Amino acid sequence: MLLGAVQQLWVSTGGQAQLGSPNWAVPHEVCERQARHVLGDRAFDAAFARGAELGLEEAVGYALGEEPEPTTEAPAATGTAEGSLTRRERQVAELVAEGLTNKQIADRLVIAQRTAEGHVERVLAKLGSPIASRSSHG
Numbered sequence: 514m515l516l517g518a519v520q521q522l523w524v525s526t527g528g529q530a531q532l533g534s535p536n537w538a539v540p541h542e543v544c545e546r547q548a549r550h551v552l553g554d555r556a557f558d559a560a561f562a563r564g565a566e567l568g569l570e571e572a573v574g575y576a577l578g579e580e581p582e583p584t585t586e587a588p589a590a591t592g593t594a595e596g597s598l599t600r601r602e603r604q605v606a607e608l609v610a611e612g613l614t615n616k617q618i619a620d621r622l623v624i625a626q627r628t629a630e631g632h633v634e635r636v637l638a639k640l641g642s643p644i645a646s647r648s649s650h651g
Contacts, residue, residue: 517564518572
């Protein structure tokens with residue numbers, strides 16, 4: 514999961530993975546190879562993808578031993594976009610439906626406001642919500 518999280522962080526900050534340095538690339542490749550060997554390709558890919566969904570605070574929490582919210586493996590059989598939301602995204606969707614701002618959502622979930630904003634953006638994108646003028650501050 515951490516390999517997926519760090520890959521996403523590199524991408525989101527416009528950086529190059531391992532900064533192009535063998536000092537970072539070689540240990541990274543060894544770690545990935547060992548994880549794939551222990552987990553198998555399928556489980557590794559699933560954990561990597563799950564890690565890539567984590568925000569910075571969630572990734573740090575996971576690295577410190579705090580278990581992240583579980584994600585759904587596949588869309589629910591309801592046939593709706595809501596079935597593709599992670600557990601955390603469903604929480605955020607419920608708070609948006611209550612009319613909370615991003616700041617209030619962050620406070621309620623004890624996460625950074627930027628993390629809450631990212632969750633709200635993904636929820637709205639997944640649900641195809643036409644809500645464009647939603648208040649994000651206050």
